Amino acid sequence: MDIINEILSSNILPYVLLGYAISILVVVIMIVLENRNPLKTISWVLVLLLLPGLGFILYIFFGQNFRKEKIIARKGLRNHHRLNNLAYSQISQLTHGSLGDNETARQPTGIVRLLLNNSSSLVTTGNEVTFLNNGKDKFEALLRELKNARHFIHLEYYIFAEDRIGNEVKKILKEKASRGVEVRLIVDDVGSWELKRSFFEEMRNAGVEVYSFLQVRFPLLTSKVNYRNHRKIVVIDGHIGFIGGYNIADRYKEGDAKTYGIWRDTHIMIQGDAVNSLQSIFLTDWYFVSRTELTDPKYFPASQPVSNKVMQIVPSGPDSDWPAIMMGIFHTITSARDYLYIATPYFLPSESVLFALKTAALSGVDVRIIIPEKSDAFITLLCSRSYIREMLEAGVQIYFYQKGFLHAKTVVADDKISIVGSANMDFRSFEQNFEATAFIYDKGAAQEMKATFFKDQSDSEIILLPEWIDRPYIEKVKESFARLFSPLL
Structure with a gap:
């Protein structure tokens, strides 16, 4: 002083x-x-x-903007080089109309080509998808498949808490490692900041390979704290995969009755060729944290068709040339002709996505968006609310989820495309975080996701324009001021 x-x-x-x-x-x-x-x-x-x-x-x-410098340099990685070659081959086949069987050929080629070009996201066939729309189903499926693992387990989570469910997962991983199963775990250093050093020592002593992603330690803090690994990926024996919005923590299974009520989220379990795409993402991230490139063919086992679902697993983040997931969602919005239903915990769309949503609604597409009435991030909630009036004026139907905290990140359109993954509808997920999202091209999957949306809609309250306009002026001021900072959140 x-x-x-x-x-x-x-x-x-x-x-x-x-x-x-x-x-x-x-x-x-x-x-x-x-x-x-x-x-x-x-x-x-x-x-x-x-x-x-x-x-x-x-x-x-x-x-600071590090996208151009590529926080994770993938050039030179053999797995990534192989992925690019396969993507180029599929683009060529699309051009000549010879990509796979009739089921594959019937998929919307515009978005397929886009995701092949912007992120080398391979078109995979013969997949089965199981939707997991509550914590009980998600963790029962995950624990069951972890216990059945025979060769390797690869996990990547933004949040891994050392609570009841976290300790249950940890126990299984340690047991599997002791029996010779290869177990690798990546946790984000900021998302899992409560994990103590003893957690990592205990896991490593049991034979589990575990790393923090982009550790935040001074003086390297300034280049890492803003770019987080928000992915939630599990690959088991190359045949079972998980992706979606659930992290590993009790609140994802049991909710938080004191604050938010139930935790409503969406995850999927995948069987089929798409699991290899999840594996490619994990192994790229694994190389970054461990400086070890895993190229053994055993990590990409051949699989027989399990069903007939066609899908692409799309990664996006500071390691990519394009905001691939945002571009895929933008294409889905602009291509919708009948309906477009979106569930997202945070609604801070980029200007292009915002304009596309309003254009779709004004063109007669049935556009509906569900966001939570309560949020775990107050400023983000204010920002989300600042977009509601212009959405309503364009004809978009907006709903506030009432039953708890809606954390699902889903899009479904025209009974053709279903999108589920880790990416929120906000600037951070589109531009800064490392994310992974599944684009599913299947009528049955789309209808199942649409039915889930309608169930969430029944647990929500519709927002009417006259009532929204006739709110206390101070609320509008707070929302408008918060929106100034929305590109930074």
């Missing part, structure tokens, strides 16, 4: 203020020269100007 008083009363104060002003000006120029989305550029400039000192620190920690 004495030092601050001396500065304020001395002749050096003007020089301190001048130095700070120059620093802010330099940062603003850097942001502008990066040619980012203008909305994000303006948001960061506002943060720097309205929050002196704090804004500069926030930018250093959260604002």
Whole structure:
């Protein structure tokens, strides 16, 4: 305090203020020269100007753009090179109309080609998909398949809590490792920040290989804290895979009665060729955390067709050239002709996705969106609400989920396309996080997801435009102010 008083009363104060002003000006120029989305550029400039000192620190920690530098460099990886070659081959087959059997050929080629081009997401056939729409079903299926593992178990989670369900999973992993099963686990360092060092030591002593993804340790903090691995992937023996919104923690199974009520989420269990796509994503991330490339063919076993579902597993993040998942969702929105139903815990769409949604609704497409009335992130909830009026004015139906916290990330359109994964409908999932999402091209899967949407809709309250407009003015002010920072959340 004495030092601050001396500065304020001395002749050096003007020089301190001048130095700070120059620093802010330099940062603003850097942001502008990066040619980012203008909305994000303006948001960061506002943060720097309205929050002196704090804004500069926030930018250093959260604002730097590392996508161009590729936090995970995949070039040179043999598995990734093989994946690219297969993707190029499928693109060529699409061009000549010879991709697979009749079932595959009937899929919407526009989005298939898009995801092949922007992320080398292979078209896989012969898949079976089991929807897991509550924690009980998800964890029963996961624990059962983990216990049945014979050769290897690969898990990747944003949150892995050392609570009752976490300890149950940990116990199985340790037992399997002791019996010679290869067990590998990746947890995000920020999402799983409560895990103690003893957890990792216990797992490693039992033979489980476990790593934190992008550890946040000073002085490397500034380049890592803003890019998190939000994926939820499990691969067992190359034949069983899991992907979706559930993490490993009690609240995902039992909810939080004191705060949110039940936890409503969606996960899928996959059997078929798509499991190899999940494996490719995991092994790329594994190389990054362990510097070990696993190329043994045993990790990609041949599989017999289990059913007839066609799908693509799409990764996206700072390691990719394009925001692949956002582009896939954008294509789905613009291609919808009958209906488009979306469930998301956070609704902070990019400008392109927002415009596509309004265009679809104004074109006569039945567009409905369910978001939770209560949220685990207050500022994000305010931002989500700031988009509601313009959605309603365009004809989009908006619902508030009442039964608990809706954490599902799903899209279904026209009884043709179902989308489920880890990506929220927000800037962070589209541009900054490492995400993975399944695009399923199957009428039966779409109808099942649509039925689940209608069940969630029955547990929700529709928002009417006159009532939404006629709310206390202070609520609108808070939402509008929060929206200024939506590109940064």
